Amino acid sequence: MKRSLGHIEYKDDTETLAKFAKALGHPTRIAILKHLESQSCCFTGDLVDVFPLAQSTISQHLKELKNAGLIQGELKPPKIKYCINQENWNIAKSLFQDFFK
Template identity: 60%
Template sequence: MQRTLSDISYTTDEVTLAVIAKALGHPVRIKILRLLAGEACCFTGELTSLIPMAQSTISQHLKALLEAGLIQGEINPPKVKYCIHRENWAKAQALFGEFFACEKSGGCNC
């Protein structure tokens, strides 16, 4: 009998780690996170001056980061302010740390 992914149960941490990893799967998103991590907050208009891409493209990447919970936004028309979601950022660091520590310890207790 062949198994499918839907036959397997996953822990909350496994699902969370996969969502975050997917959001990190594009170099523009990594660049955005690095820029935001170095600042208290950032307006999207500033991002287009730092990343030479169309505003609509930057917005799509910001949406993916928002959906993964890595950033948060505040709408103050006509601009939207984005910054790192510090609590979720710390959770992501911890999850990746645990994930990569499994290899070093010779076994995974995750």
């Protein structure tokens, strides 16, 4: 990208909403989150069984959801249990609600 202006400054809510939306902007990640909602929690391996994707790809999607704050991982050796991050989930929820008025 040719960026003449480095960063454009948007309002915090705008940036945050875009960040959440971006994380939701892939069908696999939507499906993962739906799965997490229905199961409340699950392990990486469960998802690898459900989706026809490489384990590393699933892991990458989980990483993005985690970076966006939508999920969190809890160590349950040798597995990792992923759950919705309820706090940020609620923030996202109200940002989207406000956005759609």
